[in-house]
Amino acid sequence: MSIARAVLLRASKSRFLADQVSHRSFVKRAVRRFMPGESPEEALDAALKLAAEGRGTVFTKLGENLSSLADAEAVRDHYLWFFDQVAARRVPGHVSIKPTQLGLDLSPDKCAEYCETLAQKAESTGTYFWIDMEDSSYVDRTLALYRGLRAKHEKVGICLQAYLRRTPADLESLIAISPTIRLVKGAYAEPADLAFPEKADTDRAFYELSVRMLEAAAQGKRFPILGTHDVPLLRRLIDKARDLSVPDGGYEIHMLYGIRDGDQRQLRDAGRNVRTLISYGASWFPWYMRRLAERPANVWFVMKSMVG
Numbered sequence: 001m002s003i004a005r006a007v008l009l010r011a012s013k014s015r016f017l018a019d020q021v022s023h024r025s026f027v028k029r030a031v032r033r034f035m036p037g038e039s040p041e042e043a044l045d046a047a048l049k050l051a052a053e054g055r056g057t058v059f060t061k062l063g064e065n066l067s068s069l070a071d072a073e074a075v076r077d078h079y080l081w082f083f084d085q086v087a088a089r090r091v092p093g094h095v096s097i098k099p100t101q102l103g104l105d106l107s108p109d110k111c112a113e114y115c116e117t118l119a120q121k122a123e124s125t126g127t128y129f130w131i132d133m134e135d136s137s138y139v140d141r142t143l144a145l146y147r148g149l150r151a152k153h154e155k156v157g158i159c160l161q162a163y164l165r166r167t168p169a170d171l172e173s174l175i176a177i178s179p180t181i182r183l184v185k186g187a188y189a190e191p192a193d194l195a196f197p198e199k200a201d202t203d204r205a206f207y208e209l210s211v212r213m214l215e216a217a218a219q220g221k222r223f224p225i226l227g228t229h230d231v232p233l234l235r236r237l238i239d240k241a242r243d244l245s246v247p248d249g250g251y252e253i254h255m256l257y258g259i260r261d262g263d264q265r266q267l268r269d270a271g272r273n274v275r276t277l278i279s280y281g282a283s284w285f286p287w288y289m290r291r292l293a294e295r296p297a298n299v300w301f302v303m304k305s306m307v308g
């Protein structure tokens with residue numbers, strides 16, 4: 001891992017730094033590159049513009065590691081309201097949550113209960129409920145949460161991270177329950193015994209895991225999601241999907257708002273199903289630092305924002 005990436009990921013955990021910079025207007029200006037605004041209304045408006053181009057959306061309200069179950073209940077209530085907004089405004093949007101935002105650290109049972117309520121709401125409003133994957137200490141608990149939801153619901157998905165050495169085994173065990181999986185490379189600082197320190201190994205793992213998901217899709221086993229901005233890698237996977245006779249509608253490509261936007265549009269125009277993940281909310285600091293860590297050159301945008 002590069003020094004810049006390590007420093008930025010370490011900074012993402014600093015509450016002191018979050019308090020110091022989150023209110024600064026030049027930082028807020030830089031953040032707008034990755035999110036249309038802090039309010040849910042701004043996220044919904046942006047999604048409608050993407051929908052006009054044929055792109056779907058996944059929404060997520062930023063915030064993680066809460067300190068009380070009352071906070072987690074407020075997040076649940078927010079999402080219940082938000083699902084209604086998505087339906088009322090006819091936005092082709094899914095919702096993705098972080099388990100720690102729904103109290104996983106405080107009470108796994110309560111977290112499962114809140115997720116169950118949200119999965120039911122997703123079903124009744126005709127959309128999808130997604131679970132993000134946080135750092136490696138949460139993987140077992142997050143997989144257990146997903147298995148519980150998948151036993152009762154069709155339209156629930158989970159994120160897996162290609163950089164984790166355990167992921168091939170996790171993928172095989174999930175394929176048995178016909179999951180919907182969004183594969184990503186992985187955004188957290190992890191020790192070398194758990195995750196590949198070299199990016200090339202993560203890229204290779206992403207390809208191999210995606211091929212496995214596409215093979216399963218070719219046998220009718222649900223829907224693979226390729227969550228990456230790595231366009232050369234995506235092109236190889238699109239060719240592989242064709243070789244395996246997976247139809248264009250048999251998988252989706254998910255990317256983040258503001259990243260590789262031209263490629264998102266081109267992929268959509270070429271007939272791929274593309275969804276853009278839109279984040280909103282005031283607690284964007286750790287999430288934003290992870291975006292900077294993915295591409296330390298982004299720090300340049302923050303500097304430029306300092307001078308307007």
Ligand SMILES: Cc1cc2nc3c(=O)[nH]c(=O)nc-3n(C[C@H](O)[C@H](O)[C@H](O)COP(=O)(O)OP(=O)(O)OC[C@H]3O[C@@H](n4cnc5c(N)ncnc54)[C@H](O)[C@@H]3O)c2cc1C
Nearest residue numbers: 132133159184185186187227228229230254255256291294
């Ligand atoms: C829809 C979606 C959901 C995600 N959910 C999770 C999750 O639940 N858990 C998790 O750990 N991670 C999640 N991630 C983040 C993911 O793990 C990676 O950190 C992130 O996607 C960067 O890796 P990459 O696959 O784009 O490939 P990379 O090889 O890192 O990047 C490929 C190219 O994309 C562009 N790019 C990538 N990142 C940036 C950036 N920040 N700014 C500007 N350009 C960039 C660059 O041009 C780069 O060369 C998610 C990502 C996506 C797209």
